[in-house]
Amino acid sequence: MFPFLEVIPLLITQLIEAILHPIFWLVIILVAFQYRRTLREKHRLFGFKHGRWWPDTLQAAGYGVLGGLIGSILMLFVGLTLTGSGLIYLWAVALLLMMINLRFLCFAYAGGILSLAHLLFGWPEISVPQVLALVAILHMVESILIYFSGHLGAVPSYFKMAGNRVVGGFVLQRFWPIPVVALLVIGVAELPPEGVPMPEWWPLIKPRVEGDPEMLLYGLIPVVAGLGYGDMATARKPQEKARLSAKYLAIYSLILLVLAVLSDQYLLMGLMAALFSFLGHEAVIYIGKKVEMTQQPIYVPPGQGVMVLDVLPKTPAWNAGLRSGDVILAVNDIPLYSKSTLQYMLHHNEGLLEFSYISSEQQAYRRELVKVPPAQPFGLLPVPEGGEGVHGEIKNSGLLSKWFEKWKKRFGAPH
Numbered sequence: 132m133f134p135f136l137e138v139i140p141l142l143i144t145q146l147i148e149a150i151l152h153p154i155f156w157l158v159i160i161l162v163a164f165q166y167r168r169t170l171r172e173k174h175r176l177f178g179f180k181h182g183r184w185w186p187d188t189l190q191a192a193g194y195g196v197l198g199g200l201i202g203s204i205l206m207l208f209v210g211l212t213l214t215g216s217g218l219i220y221l222w223a224v225a226l227l228l229m230m231i232n233l234r235f236l237c238f239a240y241a242g243g244i245l246s247l248a249h250l251l252f253g254w255p256e257i258s259v260p261q262v263l264a265l266v267a268i269l270h271m272v273e274s275i276l277i278y279f280s281g282h283l284g285a286v287p288s289y290f291k292m293a294g295n296r297v298v299g300g301f302v303l304q305r306f307w308p309i310p311v312v313a314l315l316v317i318g319v320a321e322l323p324p325e326g327v328p329m330p331e332w333w334p335l336i337k338p339r340v341e342g343d344p345e346m347l348l349y350g351l352i353p354v355v356a357g358l359g360y361g362d363m364a365t366a367r368k369p370q371e372k373a374r375l376s377a378k379y380l381a382i383y384s385l386i387l388l389v390l391a392v393l394s395d396q397y398l399l400m401g402l403m404a405a406l407f408s409f410l411g412h413e414a415v416i417y418i419g420k421k422v423e424m425t426q427q428p429i430y431v432p433p434g435q436g437v438m439v440l441d442v443l444p445k446t447p448a449w450n451a452g453l454r455s456g457d458v459i460l461a462v463n464d465i466p467l468y469s470k471s472t473l474q475y476m477l478h479h480n481e482g483l484l485e486f487s488y489i490s491s492e493q494q495a496y497r498r499e500l501v502k503v504p505p506a507q508p509f510g511l512l513p514v515p516e517g518g519e520g521v522h523g524e525i526k527n528s529g530l531l532s533k534w535f536e537k538w539k540k541r542f543g544a545p546h
Contacts, residue, residue, distance in 0.1 A: 135207065137327045141351055142203055142312050149310035149353030150196065158308040158357050163188040165306045165359075172286050173443075179508045181443050187284050194280045195307035198358070202272040203312040209392070210334015211264050212314040213352065217257035220245050221265075234361075234416075242266040243408030250401055260336045260395040263404045267388035270412075272309065273358045274380035281305055281360050281373030287441035287455075289515045290365055292428065299430030299440040299514035300365035303373055309356045316340050317350040335392050362419065366426035368456065375422070379415045387411065429456070430514045436460040436488070437467050438514045446510020451484075451501035453511060456491030470513040481505050 149155055167184040174180050205211075221241050228235035228244075235241075243266075246259045285301035292298055316338050326348070337344055364372035390404035430440050436458040442448045453459070459467055462476040463485050476484070480503070487498050503509065 134327055134329050135204075138207060138351075139204075141327075142207060143200075145312040145351045145353045146196075146200060146203060146310055149199070149312065149355055152310075152353060152355060154355045155308060155310055158355055159188065159192055162191055162306045162308055162357065165304070166191070166284070169284060169286055169304060176287060177443060177508070177510070177512055181446070181508075181510070190280070190283065191305065191307050194276055195309050195358075198272045198276045198307060199310040199312075201275060202268055202309065205268045205271065206311070206313055208335075209264055209268070209388070210314065210329075210336055210338075211261060211268065212316055212334075212338045212349065213354070214258075214261075214316040214338050214340060217245060217255060217262055220255050220257060221262065237412065238266045238269060239412035240409045243405050243410075246401065246405035246408065250398070250405060258336075258339045259401045259405065260391050261338070263391035263394065263408055264336055264388060266408055267384045267391055269356070269358065270380055270384035271388070273360065274377045274384060276307055276358065277305070277360050277380065278374050278377035281362070281377060282369035285364070285369035287512050288363075290363065292365070292424065297515045297517060298365055298428040299438075300363055300428065301369045301372075301441075303360065303362040303364060303369055305360045307358045309358055311354045311356055312351050313354050314349045315352045316347055318348045319343065319346045336395050363423060365428040365430065366423050367429070372423065376415075376419050379418060383411050383415050432514060432516050433458050435466070435468065437470050437473050439511060440514045441512045443510040446508065447501050447503045448509050448511035451486050451499045452490070452497065453486065453488065454490070454492060457488050458491075459486055459488045461487040470516060473513065477503065477509050 163184065166187040169187075170182060170184045173182070221238055224241035224245055225236050225238060228240050242262045245255060245257060246262055249255060249257050249259055281303055283305065285303050288300055288302045289297050290300050314334075319341075338347065340347070360373075360376075362372060362376055367375065387404060387407055390400055390407060394401035394404045430438065432438060439448075439453055439455055439457045439459065441455050442453050459473065461467060462473065463480065464487070465472075465476065467473050467476075482502065483500050484503050485498060485500050487496070489495070490497050
């Protein structure tokens, strides 16, 4: 293990180069646009502007750098090189698949298809173990980022469930710019004075290049990527749902990495790894939706009072101690039975208001006084009560799907 410690300073130096590279900042700008769009959706739901998008962007960049460091260490440990990884093919196939559905932009689908094509037809010329190990490590990094930050910035939304029932919930969307340091085979020669000798078992995945494997020279190269996460939470709180999704994704990536390493020795393992790359990813998505859609939603009207779906920080509602999941029982000792009653009380009372509510976090009854300045938004969004429109539909249709739908409407059979 000691040789890896010697490489870490070199890895960090390359990581800094990746962070300083213009492409990394271009990815940050693209990420910033996504968070700006998310903030506009919050403004639309609450009915007024509040907060800024740049703190979320800086936070995502910080998590992305940490994720890139973890991913770089994993690539170094496995001995994953970009030599033979078929990055050009991966991006080309991923962009084509994105035309069908946006979620197919993920390398799990492109990597699996390319690996199957190589194993069955001999084209394109790629290293299946390298391609699938790259997919596995990127998803492992993504699972770590989701676990620790996937719930941040969750957007409250209304979802249509079975039986056309509208319930409250959250759309989870996070984007991270990822600076990664990868290995590259740079030649075959005697070990130079500044080189670091690696253990005999390393690398776990041998690069497909000519020459004596014992005499290969590896270099470090900075690479910039981006990762994204999209999900919904109706039966769990956002943090609980994000951590559950992270666990599923971690299990998927670990299994895929083991299969990728074994595929370096066994053809059958290569076929299994290629199929598992996209089928396993689909299973993760299916299980995540299944456990959410089949279980009882938690953001629904209570028997008495008004449940809070979300609260904006630094608003009167936040200052009153109200948080997501709390149930407001009364305002100024007047019982609440619907959110229209709550809105009436807020609009026709100024100054000090006393809220009686049940805290979801503390599971305790509380009474709080809060000053409500005139003409200032209260900052609270109640759960839907049945008459609201649906805001939380996650649409992933690609351009080809949209064109097909338009063609179908235009030339399809009359109804």
